[in-house]
Every structure is written in C-alpha cells, then in structure tokens.
Amino acid sequence: MNLDVAVLLCGVAALLGTSVLAIAVSRHRSATRLVYSATLGISAVLLALAVGHLATDATATSTVALPLGLPWIGARFHLDALATFFLVVVNLGGAASSLYGLGYGLHESAPHRVLPFFPAFLAGMNLVLLADDAFTFLLSWEFMSLASWLLVMAHHRDQDNRRAGYIYLVMASFGTFALLLAFGLLSGSSGDYTFEAIRAGGPTPLVAAAVLGLMLLGAGSKAGLVPLHVWLPLAHPAAPSHVSALMSGVMTKVAVYGFIRVVFDLLGPPSWWSGVVVLFFGGLTAVLGILHALMEKDLKRLLAYSTIENIGIIFVSLGLALAFGANAMGWAAALALTAALFHVLNHAFFKSLLFFGAGAVLTATGERDMEKLGGLIHRMPLTSFVFLVGCVAISALPPFNGFVSEWLAFQAVLQSPDLPQWALKVMVPAVGGLLALSAALAAACFVKAFGITFLGRPRSAAVERAQEVDRCSLAAMFILASLCLLAGILPGVVIDGLAPVTLSLVGTRMPPQMTQPWLSIVPIAESRSSYNGLLVFLFIAVSASLAAYAIHRFASRALRRGPAWGCGFQDIGPSGQYTAVSFAQPLRRVFAFAFRASEEVDMPAPGSTVPARLTVTMHDLAWEWLYVPITDAVDYAIERLNYLQFLTIRSYLSLVFVYLVALLLALTLWP
Template identity: 70%
Template sequence: MTSLSVILSCVVMFLLTGALGVLMGRSHRATPAIYGLCLLPSAIAFATSLMHLATSIVDAPTLVLPIGLPWLGAHFRLDALSSFFLLVANLGSLLSSLYGLGYGRHEHAPHRVLPFFPAFIAGMILVLLADDAFTFLISWEFMSLASWALVMAHHRNADNRRAGYLYIVMASFGTLTLLLAFGLLAGPKGAYGFATMRAAEHAPLTAGLVLILLLLGAGSKAGLVPLHVWLPLAHPAGPSHVSALMSGIMTKIAIYGFIRITFDLLGTSMWWSGLIVLMLGAGTAAFGILHALMERDLKRLLAYSTIENIGVIFVSLGLALAFKADGMGLAAALALTAALFHVLNHSFFKSLLFFGAGAVLTATGARDMEKLGGLIHHMPITSFTFLVGCVSISALPPFNGFASEWLVFQAILQSPDLPQWALKIAVPAVGGLLALSAALAAACFIKAFGITFLGRPRTASADEVAEVDHFSLAAMCVLAGLCLLTGILPGAIIDGVSPVVFSLVGERMPRQMDIPWLSIVPIAESRSSYNGLLVFLFIAVSASATIFIVHRYASRTLRRSAAWDCGFPESSPSTQYTAGSFAQPVRRVFGTLALRARERVDMPAPGDLRPATFSVEQQDLIWEGLYVPITGAVGFAAEKLNRLQFLSIRRYLSLVFLALVFLLLVLALWS
C-alpha cells in the first residue's frame, strides 16, 4: 500500500468520523468519541507524510479515481511539497484533536462543531493531494464550506453571523479567481491536469494574469492585505481549537496553493513578479502587527498577528521568485527555505497561542484583556506555555521564530547581487519594514502576556479561576516543546525541507547537520552563522548562575517595606496599565496616519461632578476606502439589475441570444 493510498484512507476515516458526529447528535459521548477518533487518522497521516518526506526524494506516487469530470477523473499525487504541508496540517489536526478532548466539554452546542471538524481536516488534506484543477477547486471549496460551518457554530452571536457572511463572500470570490487562473493555465484545450500544465509553455502575459488572479484567490484565503478583512472576524469566532486550525493550518494551505502554482505549474518566473509579492508581503506584515498592537480582544489580537506572519512568508516567497528569475539558485533556495521554515514555525506558536487563549476563555469566560490580569498565580502551566508562544512569535532566541526570521533577513542581505535597480532599492526597504514589524511584534506580545497574566486581577472572574484540563495542557506543552526544539536544532528542519526546495528551484542549501556544533550557515561562515543550541545553553547557564549567586551570597538579613507603588497609593486594580494605555505611545506615532486614530478627552469644569471620560476612535482605512465603495456599487448594480426579473419572454430570449454570441466571440478570440 503506497503512502498516497494510506493518506487517502485517512481522509475517508475523517469523513466517516464527521458522519458519526451527525448521527450521535447531542449525545454527551459525542465529544470524546469524535475528537478521539480524529487522533488516529491524524497520527497515521502525519507519520506517513514524515516518512515519505524523509525517504522518498524523487518518488511521487499518483492515483486516478473514476470520479469528478467524466473525461478527466480525480487525480491525486504525493510529492515532496505535498508531504511537507501534509506534515504541518496533520500535526496541527492531531494536537487540535487532543486539545478538543478537554476544551470540547465546555462547548455550548458541540453538535454544531463535531460533524464539521473532521470534515474540515479532510478538505485541507484533499487540497494538498489534488493533482488536477477540478479536484483542487472542489477540495478547496469543501474546505471553505466546512470551516464556514465552524465559524457559524455560535450563530446566535451577531458578530459571528457577520463574520460568517463576510467569510463566505470572500471565500467564494477567492474560488472564482482560482477558477479563472486554472482556466488560463489549462488553455483553450482544457488541459486541467497539473502534469499537462507543468509541461506547457506559458506566455509572459498569461503568467502575469495568473499571478494576479492567484494573489487574489490564495491571498484572500491566507489573509494578504488588502484581502484580509474577513480574517480578524472569522478566526476568533469559532471554538479556540478551530481558531488554531484556521490561523495555524488553513492559511498555510493557501500558501501551498500559491507555491504550487507559481513555482511548480508556471515554471518560469519574472523578476517583477517577485517584486509584487515582496511589496505586498511587507505591507501585510506592517499592517497586521500594527492592528494587533491596538487590539484588546485576545483572539482578535492573535488573528491580526497571523496577518503579520503571512506577510513575512510572502516576503520570503517574493525574494525566492526574484532570485530564481535572475538565476541566483542558492539565494532562491535560502529564501524558499526561510518561507517553509516559517510556515512550520507559525503553525506551532500560533496554535499554541490560540490554545492558551482558549484556556483563558474557558477559565474566565472573557477575551477582553481589560477584564483579565493576575492569571499566572492560578494558571501557571498555561501562563508558562503562553509565554513560550509569545517569545517564539516575537522572534527572540533561542526559540523557533528567531531562527526562521533570521533566515529571512539573511536572504534579504543577498539583494545587492540582484541586477534590477528596482529590487536593489525595494529589498532593503522591505528589510527595514520587517525589522520594524519584528519590534512591534515584541511590544504586542509583551502587552498580550503582561496584561493577561501579570499584575492584579481586574475583575472577579479573573480572580476566581483554576487551571484547565490535562488534555488542553498536554497539547500546549507539546507545542511549547516543539517551539524550543526547532529553535535550538534548526539545521534538522533546513535539511528536512531541502527535497522540497530542490524540487522547486533546482538548488538547496548546504547540509546543515554536518556543520560542527549544530550551527547553521546559510551561505558561508565568513558571512554569518547561528547556533541555537549554544544560545540556549548560554541563557540557561547564565540564568542558573545568577540565581545561584543571588541565593548563595545575598544578604540573609530580613527587611520588610512597603512595595513600590509607582507613586499611586491606591491599591485598586484600575490603577494598573491597561491594553489601551500600553499601546498608546505606538498609537500616537503610527495611528494618526495608518488608523486615523483620534483621542477624545471630556474633562468637566471645576465644580462639575461628572466623571472625566477618555475615548479612542480608530478606523480601518482599507475597509472604508475599498470595501465600503464596492458594497455600495454592488448594491446599486443589484437594484438596477433587479429589473431583469420582470422582462417579457421575447426580451429574455434576446438577452440569452446576445449572451451566447458574446461567449462565442470570446472563445473565438481566445483560441
């Protein structure tokens, strides 16, 4: 039995588990049964994809099933690229299922989640295995519909209904643009198989149109600005383990679609395509983290942070496209390795952070950081694992976020060798913007951890909490360990993804595990190197020595004094820093231009007993500048086209005839 057949069997198991969720309905045994059954196919598919990636460098088994289009069938293929993303997807689904065993017991309506959770995982796996356009689009739409059902699980909430509506509209738009992109790749002969597309020659104009359509289709699913508007609404709307799947895994499926088409099916690349992707990625990173820093809703903050990390990945992909177009194979391999490494890392720490947010929500019933605080005393394990996620996503050594973002900057440093002046100027500017985004990310997650877990409880619900269940803690601890392990041993990951990189750009980075002391050397030792293990040992030894010296040699004289109160003798929790006050300096620097932030202070006159009030107004310029006019235009057009419902039969026939003539003209000109 081939690896491909095993993974397709796992898809069948997921679908049968979803059907069992429908049959079990509201049974109290449904939650442990469904999530427990999801563990098995997730583990099997993960192990199979890992073995295939590790042992099958060239082998890419295929399978054709007699379903789908009659003349085409359904083609499936398992190559190095699919194996890597299957590894990411199935590890995420495995840990989400484990987390769901505990978290799912607190769901108000589990029967609205359980049937669609395994179906969602099955849809993502089918996208990664599809080897023809029809199967890809059907799987893509199935994935979108299953995730939409999970977003709408708590549909009685008006915000969730709005999020679901916006998500399904953007998902339909994305599928339409991907359909058009595949139509251009297939050509007038309708060659919808990926193998035929891969072997065909594509004109520069066709390649450019496909890239634009792909950025609209895959970019909308990934959360690329300005197509991001659904993401900060939809990702927090579902249960927390579903949010982890959507932010940590589903966005990577969109990145897979982008890589599959641009690097594999299109074949040749143009330098200007790399410039477009690069600039969009940089803008996405800066926009996402700036909005995340302004948020006080913990899950919305994490959703906006996903947008920032998607921007980092697209910057790396844009660099890889530019380097590949200019024949700089080693630099292209470095940039693509950085992108794939960050794909894996983001799936780890973003899933961990959403799990932590879910634990906080379970314990306190609140997502608003202004209502939290002091949780570290009652939830020490959740606090520690969430801190690991915060340090990782802030790209601080020795955790994994630093390793992949360091590789991105090493790829940026190769830009002086590019021949185009547009790239010579743009890439360093993008590097500066990424550095700013990294600094803002650190500030953002200092706020997220500090306001949520440190200080004093701001409400009674934050003061009367307990640690969450063991299943949830186990999932978080595994992810925290993976964040550290991949940070101190990045060479193993770089070598692991080298078959993927070689299959796409024809080059690979030097083997890293052969380098002494487990260092990683992207280009040459004379330029730069990094050793995560030594950094980890240095931090551990330094911290241990400091603790020992302080406890061994500090004065044992006991002195008691009042704690420093920062000049505020009032002990009320309201005197603490809030999420809004923490973000105020950044808001005053960037918010006026980027968010049109306005601060309003109502200070009563002397003698007036009214309380003073302070409020902040922020605007999403992309929503108001792009989507509001579009929705207005659509509404106006719909009102005018409504007259078509009341035409006579002769006018209907005339309209159909004119539409047929127009389509025939298009077909004649295209062919």
C-alpha cells in the same frame, strides 16, 4: 519509506467517515471524546507517515487516478516533497487540536455544531495538498472553505459571529473564483486540467502575469494578505479556540501551499518583477498586521491580526526566492525558500500554542477582553508558562524557533546587492527594514498580550475564581511549547528535512546542516554567517541559573515585600494598572496615519464630579477605502437593475435573444 498516496487517501476517507459518525452520535455525552480521539489517532498516523516519507525518501512520488470528477480526467492525486511537507504541517496541527479538543470540547456549549465538521475540515485540507488536477484542487479547496465556515458559524446566535461568517463566505467565494480563472488560463484552449499537462504547457509572459495576480487574489485572500485580510480577524476569533488554532496556524498554510504549487511549480521559470510584486504585498502585510494586533484588546483578535503579520513574513521570503530564482542565484533562492517553509512550520507551532492558551483563558474566566483579565499567573501557572513560551517564540527571540526562520529571511535579504535589477536593489532593503520593524513591534505586542493578561492583579471577579485547565489541554500546549524549543535549538534537522522541497522547486538546496560542528547552521558560508541555537540555549540557561542563585544566595535577606507602588496614591486598586489600550497609546500616536487614529478628551470643569473621558477612534483603511465603495457600488447597481424583475414575457424573451446573438458573435470572433 516510500509512501503511497493511496494510503493517505484511506486516512482522508477515515476522517470523512468520522465526520459521518459524528452526525449520528453528536448529541451523545461521549461524542466529544469519541470524535476527537478518532481524529487524533488518524491525524497522528498521517503525520507519522508524512514525517517518515520526508525524512527517508521524499524524492519518491506517487500518483493515483480515481474514476471521479471530470469525465476525461477523473480525480487525480499526487504525492511529492512539497505536498509531504505541508501534510506534516496539517496533520501536526490536526493532532494537536484534537488532543486539545478532548478537554476543551467538554466545555463547548453546542458540540453537535462542531463535531461533524471538525474531521471534515481536516479531510478537506489533506485533499487540497494531494490534488493533482485543477478540478480536484478547486473542489477540495471549496470543501475545506465550507467546512471551516460551518465551524465559524457554530455559535451563530451571536450577531458578531453571523457577520463574521457572512464576510468569510463572501471572501472565500471570491478567492475560489480567482483560483478558477487562474487554472482556466493555465489550462489554455486544450482544456487539460491535470497539473502534469499544465507544467508542460509553458504559459506566455502575459498569461503568467495574469495567473500571478489571480493567485495573489485567490490564495492571498485565504492566507490573509493585505488588503484581502478583512475576514480573518473576524472569523478566526468567532470559531471555537481549537478550530481557531487550525484556521490560523494551518489553513492559512494550505493557502501558502496553493500559491507555491502554482507560482513555483506550474508556472515554470519566474520573472524578476514577480518578486517585486510579492515582496511589496508581503512587506505591507507584515507591518500592517502587527500594527493592528498592537491596537487590539481582544486576545483572540490580537492573535488573528498577528497571523496576518506572519503571513507577510512568509510572502516576503517567497518574493525573495522568486527574485533570486529569476536571476539564476539558486543558492540564495534556496535560502529564501527555506526561510519561508521554516516559518510556515514555526507559525503552525507557536500560533496554535497561543490560540490554545487563549482558549484556556476563555474556559477559565469566560473573558477574551484583556482589560478584564490580569493576575492569571497565580491562578493558572502552567498555562501562563506555555503562553509565555509562545510569546517569546512568536517575537523571534532566541533560542526559540521563531528567531531561526526570521534570521534566515534576513540572511536572504542581505544577498540583495548581488541582484542586477535596480528595482530589486531598492525594494529588498526597504522590505528588510519593514521586516525589522515588524519584528520589533511583534515583541512589543506580545509583551502587552502576556503582561496585561497574566501579570498584575485581577481586574474582575471571574479571574479571581479561575482555575487551571484540564490535562489534555495542558498536554497539547506543552507538546507545542517543546516543539518551539526543539526547532529553535536543533534547526539543522528542519533545514535538512526541507532540502528535498527546495531542490524540487528551485533546483538546489541549502548546504547540509547536520554535518556542521556543534550542530551550528551555516546558511551560506562560515565566514559570512552562522548560528548555534543549542549553545545559545545553554548560555541562557546557565547564566539565568547563576543569576537566580546569586540573587537568592546573597540578596534575598535584604528584600522586603510590600504593596505595589501606586505613583504616590494609596491602594488605587486594579483599575490603576496599565491596560491594553494605554500600553499601546504611544505606538498608536506614532503610527496614527495607519489607522487614521484620533483621540478626543472630555475634561469636566473644575469641581465637577463627572469623570473625564478619553475617546479613541480608529479605522481599518482597507475596509473603508476598498470594500465599502464596492458594497456601495453593488447596492447602487442592484437598485438600478431592480426593474428587470417587473418586465413582461415579451421583454424577457427579447433579452434572451439579444444575449444569445451576442454569445454567438463572441464565439465566432474568438481566435
């Protein structure tokens, strides 16, 4: 099926029309179902078109130029394999969030602040993927950022939400400015901002280095790379839960798309050192992201920090692809790039699922603090089940999808001995160790998230009154849980679907997987590595069923039910259970250097009835070492320059004259 970009633009126009309609009907009682039904239908159509194009004729391209934008360029839109894959990710997330919103949106306290901007947000992300010139790309990027900011500010009466929105807006503006500089360098003195002209230009090594740094700043700030991540754990939890799923599971992938489009496509052949830089930031992001997630007791903030970790995994794989591509190791570059793109899709599945689960918990209990939850597996068994699936998937445990993409990334790491540069020979194994550490910490993090939230006894009256959520919300969660399983047991389908993308970016692809016997996947050769998700799933299902049968058949009569053991104390109550903070205490002490963590114990004198207190203090080093000095410097400069507003007219004219002379001199001396 040859998909024309004009058809996709019609879908984008329909989303924008829905946004306008939502403004008119947002205060009507049926507005929620009307708007989310429309976005569900439009996103589902766009998703079906993108999947069909990727599966049948992804090598075909289509271009449309509209008489908008820059006068000598217009607005150019282009569809290729890379854009098609990310269209699948965006519209799959959009359809799932819309379905979830049909139920969740009925509990929204201010729907008129969400409904007009939800379809606009989806339209902006689609436009970024289709843009084929720098002006259209930046305009769409800024439109996407502003629409998401308005969604973050939906509950603006909360002071924390206002702070989150302000920081997000500042970081988004900074990222857009970095992207503007990057495209300015790429276009050069010719001023031709079309992607086709940029590809043909061939930047110098110095320009390529500057563009790489600017893309790490611009796209990295939107994706959540450390140390540009500070806005993400504030903004994502502030938004409504289905919007949080879109921002965390989808919008961050649009940032990944922007990085891939420029670095892998527009910059031309990579340099080996670019792989070192991307690997460093990717590994640092993966470990610090999951460490911060482990320390959290707010369920949505935990999931937001976990997104930072997964972005780190994606960038590690992209760094490997750059390193292998620079050394003409096409097969290894295709493996690493496939791992990155596979994880992009996987993270959209399980992170959207987990945010939906967190939204269900919030709807049923009114709580995000895990210290006040517990025992929900009895009150919300279906939500508990799908949330457990998401936890297993994000922890990279077989047979779910998270294992496959991380396993492919490790297979790419194992090819590092063939790299000629010693910097890469040292860097890649070190980053591989960080990936292994982050995977282990992720498993511990989501054991905590599921155990503290759903197991044990209720810690508050709100939990005791909790009930299962609506059918639309459950349907969205079960669909994503099924996709997590299907992508894990049939990964060859996804890998073959990604082949046109890797072929267009690195010139080669992984071997065809669907022709392998027993639906195994073989990244390199059968003698070196292979994995069969279907057989693993069947083994786990059969062995678990036999174990359960044996226990109930031969041991159930010997079981005796009793109260939970209270460490020698009688019925100490729910407060005696493990909490999120106590669960993370051993790891907090081991990795105290990452947070400058300190503990202060206030132990009363013997015989005193005053309770003992343990005070834990932690710090975000990126915020304190980078952003606080910058804000202090800006405040200092503003105070010193404040006198300029009290100058006389003569002084202002003199300043303008000096500025004009300096500008003319700069233009005269410009080579």
